[in-house]
Each structure stands twice: as structure tokens, then as C-alpha cells.
Amino acid sequence: MSILQELEKRILFCDGGMGSLLQQAGLKPGELPGVWNMTHPEVLVQIHRDYLEAGADIVTTNTFGVDRLKYNEHTKYPLKPVVEAAVKNAREAIALSGKKAYVALDMGPTGKLLKPLGDLEFEDAISLYREVVEAGVEAGADLILIETMSDTYETKAAVLAAKEACSLPVFVTVTFDERGKLLTGGSPASVAAMLEGLGVDVLGMNCGLGPAQMREILQELLAVSSIPVMVNPNAGLPRSENGETVYDIDAEEFAAIMEEIVDMGARIAGGCCGTTPEHIRKVYERCRTKIPVPVIRKRRTVVSSFAQAVEIGKTPVIIGERINPTGKSKFKQALREHNLEYILQEGVTQQENGAHVLDVNVGLPEIDEPSMMEEVVRELQSILDLPLQLDTSDPIAMERAMRVYNGKPLINSVNGKEESMKAVFPLVKKYGGVVVALCLDENGIPETAEGRLEIARKIFRRAEEYGIGPENILIDALCLTVSSDSKGALTTLETLRRVRDELGGKTILGVSNISFGLPQREIINSAFFTMAMECGLNAAIINPNSEAMMRAYYSFRALMDLDPQCGEYIQKYGQQNRAGTQTGSQFSKSPSSPEGASVEAAAREGGPAEALETGIEKGLREQASAAVGELLKEKDALEIINSHMIPALDRVGKGFEQGTLFLPQLLMSAEAARAAFDIIKEKMAASGVKQESKGSIILATVKGDIHDIGKNIVKVLLENYSYEVLDLGKDVPPERIVEEAVKNQVRLVGLSALMTTTVPSMEETIRQLREKAPWARVMVGGAVLTQEYADTMGADRYCRDAMASVAYAEALFGNQEKQE
Template identity: 65%
Template sequence: MKLIERLGKEWLFFDGGTGTILQERGLAAGELPETWNLTHPEEIVALHGGYLQAGCDIINTNTFGANALKYPDQLQAVVEAAVAHAKAARRQSGREDAYIALDIGPTGRLLQPLGDLPFEQAVELFGEVVRIGAAAGADLVLIETMSDSYELKAAVLAAKENCDLPVLATVIFDEKGKLLTGGTVDSTVALLEGLRVDALGVNCGLGPEQMLPIIQRLTEVSSLPVIVNPNAGLPRSENGRTVFDIDADSFADWMARIAEMGVQVLGGCCGTTPAHIRQMIARCRQKPFLPPVPKERSVVSSFSQTVEIGGRPIIIGERINPTGKSKFKAALRENNIEYILSEGMMQEDSGADVLDVNVGLPEIDEPQMMAQVVTRLQSVIALPLQIDTSNTAAMERGMRLYNGKPMINSVSGKRESMEAVFPLVRKYGGVVVGLTLDENGIPDTAEERVRIAEKIYRTAAAYGIDKKDVVIDALAMTISSDSRSAQVTLETLRRIRDELGGHTILGVSNISFGLPQREIINAHFFTMAMQNGLSCAIINPNAEGMMRAYRAFLALTGQDAQCSGYIAAYGSQNTPAAPLPADAVMPLGESIERGLRERAEQAARERLHSTPPLELVNTELIPALDRVGKGFEQGTVFLPQLLMSAEAAKAAFEVVKDAMRGVPQQQKGKMILATVKGDIHDIGKNIVKVLLENYGYQVLDLGKDVPPEVIVETALREDVPLVGLSALMTTTVVSMEQTIRLLREKKPDTKVVVGGAVLTQEYADSIGADCYARDAMATVHYADEIFA
């Protein structure tokens, strides 16, 4: 029976750890596990055989780190051998009913614009592995241990575009339920459901106990089968070996509890063995199976935030649109992206929930501009975006590069429109706006608009798009030309809500076109529309009259608990402070906090006319970075924003350095950063490097896969007092311990700070590290202590 016929209908069980077992069988510190597919085939077959005999249904190929970055010459041989060994184990064990998962892990690189790996290159890297593995006979694709939702999307697209196998995806959350780049359970589920994976879940990083709150939320929001593959507790080092603190009996106890939470697929990750899996299966198979329950949630998301449609009305900011805006048109023609970013930030500050993005001008390359604006916006603003265009090439480019589940504006009831747009929504995911017009134009009656809405729903369903992912635009037409138009629109809103149970959207300000004092009409119509069931309003959130109407409506209808939003806006002043215009000169500190590189450069140059360079650094640049760092630690600022702020600060520093040419410059200190031997994942190290350099440290970056001897020799030669070591994989943490041991022997006065997804405080202590840095800012703080 095919996996897809069983998934979500009965218990299915994955295997357990790979790298940790291979270490027990002789995998050396820093040795790449995938090479054993070629050098130790009997061990790989035995590994799979042990799990199959334990009773698991799905075994993962030994390809977690296999990609062209790590294996530029041997990739095909490594992947084909991995699948062949899994097939051999299945045959030898008599388990022909078991499935072989092509295991795909992260590249270890951060995608642009935060890192240096282009999105499409990431898609191709993953796609190459998928093509080889599918041709070799894998039964499904498992994308696992992803900590960046953007890389996750690249991997899913690669799988979908290069094979027709089921695609399952699991990510690695920290104890706060966040991905490395800030994603949450809700935003991750929205993304993966939009991309139409077949099951989703969590693996690695944590033990089953630590995963409980994450699993609870997964089962609350996911309509898909949920996978849970924890580590065998938390790691520690014993006699140079990485061990985990939960034995097979305890693991089975925890997994039995998890089985009762509404998950459908269970397995293990680092530290788990066939004994863990055998006892887990024995305990969990007895539990009543609970199939996934469809969640009727209309959700859009960014990399870190979700907005649910159907509760309070959602505000969609309309200002990123050239219609009637000469300055915005000029910004598009001049490729002034920072002006566009500022428009977005103003709307975010004013209370927008979603930002509409329309960059269409006849004289520009709209697909290229859409790609550029979407990519830059999502790196500095956490709000979800609405991709607004009639150009299907621009629409697809924006949807493909979007890090989340966007709104799509729009599709109409015309057949050619639905045939062009619905396949894109089906492929990339999104909540699409359905315009109540068709080949006959815009109907004059609510009855005809509702009929078109029904046609849009039916056609969407034929493409596999749920009604919850369609929001109907009842169309606000100006009352200056038809005095009945507002009443028709309001009736359409009511009937879509009451008769069809659907969600609605309006471009509210269209109602007043051609009239004087338009905001008077707009604000009152906005209130009437909300009373009649409006779900989403495309408005200018900087228009205080509109926001007054909105806040008052929420307070009066009980959607603003204790009137807290209303009081926050108006309790201490008559009106909220007006935001800075998008073309205003932004202060240096705010430019850095916002991550606006060009504006930070401009502000630094202007401030240098009146402020000495060192004073500017100490009174504005460093305090701005400190504020961003504090927000990151508190969870109000996410990694993309942290990195963009660091880049803006770096640009300002360069301006200051130019002004200080010939003046002796003082640095806080010099330190080494390296990803340890055997590990090519340098995301964490590169993030730390950017921040340390902005805080005035000279960083000797030795790169990735660095042997202990090289690190120690550099520390001796440069007389470095602090070394930072990074590792992502359990199999390479032993290299970290070897490096620390050699440093203690050769240069005992050097301190060592360690970090990485597989580390804990206890583990860091056990391998002799001086400091465990949970995140990048913790490394900066420790460096400040050492060099104080």
C-alpha cells in the first residue's frame, strides 16, 4: 500500500538516530557520516536493519548532509548508495512493507539577503538530491531539522518540482517554540500547509519532555498529520562521547504521552536507538489513533507572524502602490527601495496587520521589481504581505520568493483569470482575493456579485483550494457616479457572510472617488462595512480618521478587551503622533534599528558635520545595536531584523572610518571564530561574526570544517584570548571537545565560548567550555566580559 494511503489514517513510526549510532560503530570525530555509504556499506545496512527489526515503518537514508556543497564530486554516488543500502536492509529483513525516506537536511548556509546563498541556488541544491534519490527508488522525501523557514520553503519546492513522491517536513524549534530565524509553530504550519506537504512536525534539538508545548500547539493548528521525532533527551559528554539522558523505557513513556496528544507519526532523532524505537512502538501502538482534524482557519503569514482572518477586521495597508502617488512612482523608476521600505514601516507603526505590495508601472520590469521589493520588505518587516498585481509573471515571482503564506490580490470570476491564478495558489499557497466581476463586467446587484463569488469558490475547490483560502472582494464603487453603489456593496458583504459563510475584503477608499473631503465618506463607510461583516479592509493606516473609526468599532463591538487598544492610542494624547514621511531624513539610531543601510549611511554623514566620530559611535551606533540586541533577547526582534540592523550599523561604521583616516583606531579585542572539524554549517558562526565586528571586535574567521590543530595554531600565533566554536550536528560536537582539550594543553589562558543547536549548558560544561552562548548576543556579552 502506498504511504499516502496510510498517512493520517493509522499509526506510522519512523526510525531513530543515525549519526549517534555510527559514532558508536567507529565514525571518527569530524568524519562525514554520508561517506560511510561508500566506505562502510555493511554498517549502513545493519543500521537500517536494526530499526526495521524494531518495527518501524519508515527508515531514513543516510543522506542528511548530502548536497553539492559538501559533495561536489561524489553526490550521485553517495545518494544512490544510501538508497541502495536502505533497499538491501528492507529486503534482508523481510520488511517489504516499509518505506524509504530520502533524508534531506539543511545546507548550513543562510539564504540571501541575510546570507550569501541565493534562493534559487538553494532550490537547485536540494533538487539535485531529490532527482538522484527519487530515481534510485526512494518512496518519500523527508525534509528535516530545518531552522530557517526560507530554506525550508526552498527544499519543499525542490521536492515538489523534481519528483511526485510524498513530501514530509519537520523543523527544529528551541524551547521557546521558535525557529532560528524567528518562525513560530503557527507561521511554520501556515507555510507548509500552503505548500501542500503531506505531513509536518518537529524533530531534533529537544527531548520529548521539552517538546510538549510545541506539540500541543502543532495539534491545535495543523490540519495535516503531525510528526514528532525527538532526541533521547538532552546531550552531555562522557569520556569524549556524546550521550543522551533518556533511556529506552523513559523515552517510550514520554512518547506514549505524546501519542495521546493527537499526533499521527512518531519516531526518534539524535541519541535514539532501535531499543528506543522498539519500546516506543510497543507502548504507542496500543493507544487509540486520532486522525488529523481539519482546522477551518483562514491564515496568512510572514516568516514570524500569522494573521487569522475571521475575528476582528484585518487592516491591510494600501500605501505600497503607485496609483495616485508621484513620489512612489519616482521611487520605483529610480529603484529607491528604501523609500518603499519606509512606506511599509510607517504603516506597520500605524497599526497595519498586512501590507499590500503593488509595484506595477508600464515602464519598469514588474516581475524583477516585485522580487526585489518582496525580498527586501520581508527582511526588515515582520508583517505578512499581500502580493497585488495583474501580471501573473510578477505574481508568481513574488509568491515564489515570499517567506510565508501571502495574500494574493487577485483573481476574478473570468475563466482566463482563474486559469492563470489558481494554479499559482495551488503550488505556492496563499489566501487569494476573489473579485466579484466576470466577463460581463461588475454586476449592479448584490445577487449577481454573490453568484460570481459562488463560481469562484467552486472553481477554487476544483483546483484543491479550500474556501477558507478565498476572500471575496464585494467591490466598493464610487457613490459619486451611482448613489446605490454603497448599498449594493454592503448587501453583498452581508450575504457572503450570512449565506455563504465566507470572508470578505474591500478597497474602502474607492467609495469616495471624485468627492471632496473623501475621508469623511471613507470613515463612515468603513464603519458600516464592518457592521455588515467586512473581514479585511485595504486602507491607509496613516489616515487618522480611518483608524479612529476602526478603534472605536472594535471597542463598541467588544473586540477590544477592556478597550485596551483604544486607550493605548488615545489615553495619553488627543491623537497618535504622526509617523515620519517616507522621504524624511531618519535619525541614525532609528535607521540602524530599522535595518536601512542607505539611510544609516546618509544619517552618519550628516551627523559627522556636528559630532566627532568616536562620540557618534559611542552615543548613537552602539546604543542602537544594544536596543536591537535587547529586543532580540526578549523575542520582540527576530534574526532577520537583527542581521539587517547589523548590516546598517556596519555601513554607518564605514562612513565613520572614512572620517577617521589617519587617526589611530582602537578595537576592543581580537578573537577567533570557527565551525569545528566535520561541520560545514556556518550560519550561527556568521551571525556571531557580524555582531562582534559591529561591536568593535577584530574577528579571525577560520571558516568551517576547521581541524583543532589549525584553531590552536592560530590562537598561539595571534595570541588570541577568546575562541568561539560552533557546531550544528551531534556527530561534530566531539570535534569541539577535542579542540577545547588541545587549547587547554597548548594555550590554557584562552577562553572558549561555544554555541550551536545541539548544545546545552550542561553539555558545554561537560566538554570544558568557559561559556555556553544560547544565541549571538550572548557571545557579544561574553566577549565584553573577557575584554573589559
């Protein structure tokens, strides 16, 4: 019986924390744990065996953090032998235990952010993970466990590596913070949508939180998941006692809460940092006879970005149509000139005006569509958190876009032609997605609703053969121009009704097709849009910058009881003045324009100052650079920084703290500000003026820790706030940090640690700083830290995110200025 078959019948149990047990066995701070697979195999075998005898069905190999970046041909212990030894140790433990159990090849984060936020290419990340998978599979692993992931993009790279390199089951657990968000902003719904689309066998969460903090997040995850869920919490929250990391929940309390978690619906229960064989034993004793809660296929039609999941159902979804060259001369020009900034501005404007999903079509005969499609998708998803509709008839462009897409996309499109279904359905099966299905086939577009329904039925049948359920199909009833076929609208509306009522399917339309060739097209479009929604239209490809279309949308929602107490309608239109001009709506920037206001147009109206601030807030680098160049003609550089750039960054930071903006947007805003700063620096250098630094700050990832994501994010933000950052890198010994602090008389030191095993290095660094650089303040951050943990180590400030680091620096150096 395979592990997936067993999982259908009973609760399975995973092992617990590895790092803390290795530390107890003598692993030194900063020593690479994977090396112990070869130098101390007996220790690893015993740890695995202890967990197995405690009740674990799954033991995870000691390969967390093992990849070519740290274990390669230039090191004493290369990757393949380390992985082989890890699997061998787990296998030996199972043999000694005498029980049936499974070896999970453990893979975690690389410690790097992927481009464009970081410096690691997406395909390079896939390659790093694939090497581990190939070595682990060859050595005899039973399944792949991808765990402690905090970025959906890196998670996708790991999943693709596993799926492309082997046929073993793939389990994935991510790390949420107490708000139920990943480091890069992902939610339980967006994570589940992407992972299920990619075809993983089990999803769940681990690390970061204790079981009590995971309960509420688990409820969200179970509500949207259609596959088994795995939960591996920490043993509560960590703190430091006498130089050792301890956790605040003992085995009995841990097991009591894990019993509740199993009763809620978790199918695999285990532990992470701080959990010992005793923790797992208690969980096993409480839960081994429990009958699992059935896993129910939710049949939700969902598309997602890195941060948002958009369900296509009762409430109609708006798909912005403006990133499409059809009938748009300016857009065609932008494509020919490779003007990505214009495309990004179109995306930002549509999001501001109410789009839930953005259509992306870059097909022109004279350009390289696959390359452009991939590039535009990368750029859009770096500054916007809306899901995208990948709109192309080129299978190569489609696959390249789907591969780099960070989430579960909408795919436009497939049709009833056998050639189309053979090209598109394998891509949807591999990468995940909701696919638009056009009601046409080799015989063209049927004139009747019944003919279109028959094609829809055929598409549903063929999709099912590929393992694609009807919930991942949107039927396009096809909307032909009414000026050439007076019955065309009636046929489309009937098709919509019958797909809803007879097939139980979801529908989509390109609404504006109805009015080609007619004057005042918005009149026809908005009326037809309302009629289509009443007939069951679930998703509409429209221009969200059109006031008439959005009025129809919000009015329909209010009238159909989809907008409780008309709250959203009132919010949008409650500020109208007597003359009918909207002073408080999203269209107030350009009320006379039928196309609505673009970011670029709004910036022009507000002048270079508004263009600069908007460019920074939206992450538009070229706009910010151009605007600051114009401002420098009339304003002093320091005035521009203090009056426009810093306030814009502050607003972005506030949005991040409130959870309305996420890490990718924060970083792209910082990059836009950096681009503007570069222009200012050039101007100041040419004039002989030197920009004053607010002060020097040391940043370092502590000894033994090779993860520098958090440190690098903090660095970018601090530099934008005019601090001089001395970046010492990662895996930095305490002595080096102290030496630099003394030499430069630095007032503030920022320390980062992601791994439990390296926290003692952080504590030792703080101890040495107190002794030799007592004037220096220390701020600490990292996934394993808490306020209490930071306090017990003697840090001056715990910074839960990058903006908290900026706030502390501003307070510290601001007070210094006042004292002086």
C-alpha cells in the same frame, strides 16, 4: 497501500538517530557520514535493520547533509553514487527484515543562510536539493523527508525542489527552540501555514529538544495543522561523558512521553539524536495498537510571513495600502528611480502605525514589473515580519513574487473571468496563498448584491476544482465611488452581509475607493469603514497612517467586544492631553498630517542622530549611511559610535532577546550599522585617525562541521561592536585554532557546531586550548549544545544565540580594561 493511505488508518513509526550509532561503529570526528554508504554498507544495512526490527515503518537514508557543496565531482565520493548507495542500503535492510516498510530520502540544511541574510541564492538552494531528490527518486526512495530545518526560506526551497522533481509524498520537520521558535523566528502557526500552502503531506518537528520539551509546542502545532503531524525528538538533552555524547532520557522514559505525544494527536512517532533501536522498540510497544486521533481540517484563513501568522476571521485585519503607485506621485517617482529605501520606509511606517499585512503593488507601464516585484518582496521581507499582499495583474510578476515569498502570501487578485481563474489558481495551488476574488466577470461588475454573490459562488466552485478550499478565498465585494453611484455603498454592504451569512465566506475591501472625487475623503472613508466592519468585513485595504481610519478601527474593536477591557484602545489613546493632541499614540510624531508620519519624516524632524538610530533599528542601510555622513560634519566619529550606534544596536539586541525581533531583522540592523561604520572608517582614514579595536576574537566552526550560519551571524555582530574577528572558517582542525590563538595571543575563542557527530571535535579543541593557550576563554554555541553540555566540555560560556556572544565579549573585555 501507499504510506499516506496507511497513515489514515494507524500510527506509523520512524527510525531514530543515525549519527550517534555511526560514531559507535567507528565514524571519526569530522568524517563525512555519507561516505559510509559506500565504504561501510554493511554497517548502514544493520542500523536500518535494527530499527525495522524494533518496529519502524520508515527508515531514513544516510543522506542528511549530502549535497553538491560537500559531495561533488571534485571529491572522491560524488553526490549521485552516495545517494544511490544510501537508498540501496535501506532497501536491502527492508528485504532482510521481511516486513513492509518505506525508504525516506533524508535531506537537511545546507549550512548556509539564503540571501539577503547570507550568500546562497534561493534558486541555487532549490538546485542543490533537486539534485539530491532526482538521485534518490531514481534509486527507489518512497518519500522525501526534509528534516531539522531552522529557516522557513530554506525549507521552502527544499519543498519546491521535491515537488518540482517528483511526485512522491513530502514530509517536513523543523527544529524549534525551547520558546517554540525557529532560528529565523518562525512559529508553529507560521510554519504550518507555509507548509500546508505548499502542499506537503506531513509536517512536524525533530531534533533540538527532547520529547518533554516538545509537548507544549506540539499542542500549538496540532491546533493549527490540517494534515498529519510527525514528532521525532532527541533522547532528551545532551551532555559529554568521557569524551562521548550521552543523552539524559533512557528508552523507557522516552517511550512514556512519546505515548502522551501520540495521545495528543501525533500520527508518526520516531526519534532523532541519541535515540537507539531500543528507544523506538519501546515506543512501538506502547503505541502500536492505539487508534489515531483524527486529523481535522481547521479551515482557518491564514496568511504568514517568515515569523508571523495572521488569521483573517472575527477580528478585522488591516492591509496597508501605501506601497502602491495609484494616486501617489512620490511613490511613482521612487519606482522610476529604483529608490527601494523609500519603499522600505513606507513599509516600516505602516507596520508602526498598526498594519497587519502590507499590500505590494509596483505596477507602472515604464518599469519591468516582474523584476521589480521580486526585488521589492525580497527587500521588504528581509526587514519586516509582516505578511505581504502580492498585488499585480501580471501573472509573470505574480509567480516570481510568490516563488521567492517567505511564507504564505495574500494574492491580489483573481476574478470570475475564466481567463483569470486559469492563470491564478494553478499558482495558488503550487505556492500556497489566500487569494482575493473580485466580484466581476466577462460581463463586468453586477449592479446588485445577488449578481456579485453569483460570481462569488462560481469562483468558489472553480477554486475547489483546483483543490483550493473556500478558507483560502477572500471575496472582494467591490467598493465603487459613492459620488457617481449613490446606491453603490448600500450594494457593497449588502454583498458583505450576504457573503458572511449565506456563503459563510470571508471578505475584503479597498475601502478608500468609496470616496474618490469627494472633499475631506477621510470623513467618508472612516464612516464607511465602520459600516463595512459591522456588516462582516474581514480585511480592509486602508491607509494605516490615517488617524481617522485607525480611530474607527480601534473604536469598532472596543465596541464589538474584540478588545477585552478596551485594553488596546486605552493603550493607543490613553495619553491624550486636554487639547486633544496625542502625546502617546503611534501618530504623535506628526499629529497634523492626514497621512501620518513616515520614518523618513520622523527622522528629518529628529535630525541626523535620530535618522541614524532609526536606520539601524529598522535595517535601513541607505538612511543610516546618509545620516552618519551628516553627523560627521558636527560630531566626532567615536562619539557617534558610542552615543548613537552602539545604543541603537543594544536596543535591537534587547528586542531579539525578548522575542520581539527575529534573526533576519537582527542581521539587517547589523548590515545597516556596518554600512554606517564604513562611512566612519573612510572619514577616519582620511583624517589619519585609527579606530581602536576592543580586542581580537577567533571564530571557527569545528573540524568536520560545514555549517557556518551561527558563526557568520556572531561575526557580523562582534564587528559592529568594534571587535577584530579572526574568522578561521568551517571544518577547522583543533591544531589550527590553537595555533592562531597562540600566535595572536587571543583572549577569546568562539567555537560553533551544529551536528552531534562533530561535538567531540569541539571538546578536543577546548582540551588543546586549555593545554597550550590557558589564558584564552572559550565560548561555544550551536543547535546541539546546551548549558550542561558546554559545562561538561569545559567551555567558559554557552551562548544560546548571537547576542549572548556579544554580551560575553563585552563583559570579558570590559573587565580586562578595568584590570589594566
